[in-house]
Amino acid sequence: MKNSFDQALLGHLRCPASGELLELRVFAGSPADGIEAGVLIARGRGLFYPVIGGVAHLLPHATPAMEAFARQWSEEIGTLGGLRLPAPARESSPEEEHFETSGIEGVGGDSFDIGRRAAAVDLVPHEVDSLLDVGAGPGLFLADFETARPHVRTLGLERSGAAIRAARCTSPILMGTANRLPLPDEAVDCVVTMEMLEHLPSAIHEQGLRELARVARRFVLVNVPYRERRLQAECPDCGCVFNPSYHLRSYDGDALMRLLPGFRPLTQRLLPRRENLLKAMAAPWRTRVFGGFTDYAICPQCRYRRPSVPAGTPATRAGGWRSTLHALAARLPRVDVRGEILVLYERKHD
Numbered sequence: 191m192k193n194s195f196d197q198a199l200l201g202h203l204r205c206p207a208s209g210e211l212l213e214l215r216v217f218a219g220s221p222a223d224g225i226e227a228g229v230l231i232a233r234g235r236g237l238f239y240p241v242i243g244g245v246a247h248l249l250p251h252a253t254p255a256m257e258a259f260a261r262q263w264s265e266e267i268g269t270l271g272g273l274r275l276p277a278p279a280r281e282s283s284p285e286e287e288h289f290e291t292s293g294i295e296g297v298g299g300d301s302f303d304i305g306r307r308a309a310a311v312d313l314v315p316h317e318v319d320s321l322l323d324v325g326a327g328p329g330l331f332l333a334d335f336e337t338a339r340p341h342v343r344t345l346g347l348e349r350s351g352a353a354i355r356a357a358r359c360t361s362p363i364l365m366g367t368a369n370r371l372p373l374p375d376e377a378v379d380c381v382v383t384m385e386m387l388e389h390l391p392s393a394i395h396e397q398g399l400r401e402l403a404r405v406a407r408r409f410v411l412v413n414v415p416y417r418e419r420r421l422q423a424e425c426p427d428c429g430c431v432f433n434p435s436y437h438l439r440s441y442d443g444d445a446l447m448r449l450l451p452g453f454r455p456l457t458q459r460l461l462p463r464r465e466n467l468l469k470a471m472a473a474p475w476r477t478r479v480f481g482g483f484t485d486y487a488i489c490p491q492c493r494y495r496r497p498s499v500p501a502g503t504p505a506t507r508a509g510g511w512r513s514t515l516h517a518l519a520a521r522l523p524r525v526d527v528r529g530e531i532l533v534l535y536e537r538k539h540d
């Protein structure tokens with residue numbers, strides 16, 4: 191049967207060996223049996239994930255035919271690659287657009303983020319042999335995890351093409367959505383999801399949680415904001431009020447206890463943020479003082495966005511009097527404010 195490799199460009203993966211940006215293509219039809227099939231290969235780390243019927247397998251499922259196919263494919267096309275069935279065309283939400291244009295690919299992480307990722311790496315139990323990061327962004331957690339635990343088989347899944355193109359990990363990152371994970375039941379020992387759940391609209395949130403629980407054989411590690419006071423921005427054009435980080439929900443102890451049916455919380459780690467005193471005290475009326483509408487906010491109602499942001503510029507604070515105020519505030523003492531939480535869940539056995 192004829193291969194049809196060159197159907198559509200899906201995205202890019204960075205080659206772990208050469209650092210070169212390689213094309214990831216959608217294709218259909220395997221030489222063996224005509225089902226949608228392919229391989230995800232992270233060559234530098236000897237990982238080999240067959241994809242059969244649009245489902246990625248992290249386990250050593252590869253048949254000799256699949257291996258031959260993989261070899262032929264990577265020789266012919268010279269890619270690290272994978273498969274995703276082409277998604278039906280639809281309009282993207284403002285939140286999706288935000289993650290395509292927010293400069294997420296340029297984010298290196300401040301000290302809070304570095305500490306957050308280190309705490310997450312630390313909480314992954316040592317018996318874990320395979321791990322999936324859902325909403326992986328540009329793969330910063332995966333990169334840290336690969337360094338700390340190079341023998342664990344790792345895979346990411348992410349919806350934003352901009353984030354995948356900027357991936358800094360050697361693990362493959364599949365393009366997809368959290369509410370339809372292209373993996374079999376209990377495919378990995380541990381599923382990780384960091385700063386993603388709070389962005390999901392209710393229906394997707396529920397389906398997404400079910401999918402995390404379905405794919406995790408033993409553990410789920412969740413990182414969400416904890417008892418967050420969500421600030422609101424007002425759209426200067428239509429007056430719609432919304433959270434400019436697109437956080438759609440808050441989590442407290444009760445919500446986290448009930449989050450994943452069939453799993454029980456095992457360990458948790460609070461991650462307070464350090465903020466200067468003025469910023470912490472001003473939080474409730476920050477919207478009124480600063481307007482709250484950030485450079486990368488897109489109004490969910492009328493899609494207004496600030497006109498002046500050059501494409502690809504990382505999110506920065508506005509200049510002028512605001513930066514003067516920020517400079518002054520930076521001299522004040524810093525205090526701990528509510529931040530985020532990491533919770534490790536384990537599948538119940540009863």
Ligand SMILES: C[S@@+](CC[C@H](N)C(=O)[O-])C[C@H]1O[C@@H](n2cnc3c(N)ncnc32)[C@H](O)[C@@H]1O
Pocket residue numbers: 289294324325326327328330331347348349350353366367368369383384385386389390394
């Ligand atoms: C705030 S970023 C967090 C990135 C990374 N996990 C971290 O902790 O730094 C949220 C990420 O979730 C992704 N995301 C949002 N909704 C998603 C969905 N339904 N499926 C997969 N990824 C999603 C966004 O594209 C974005 O990369």
Ligand SMILES: [Zn+2]
Pocket residue numbers: 425426427428429430489490491492493494
């Ligand atoms: Zn608006």
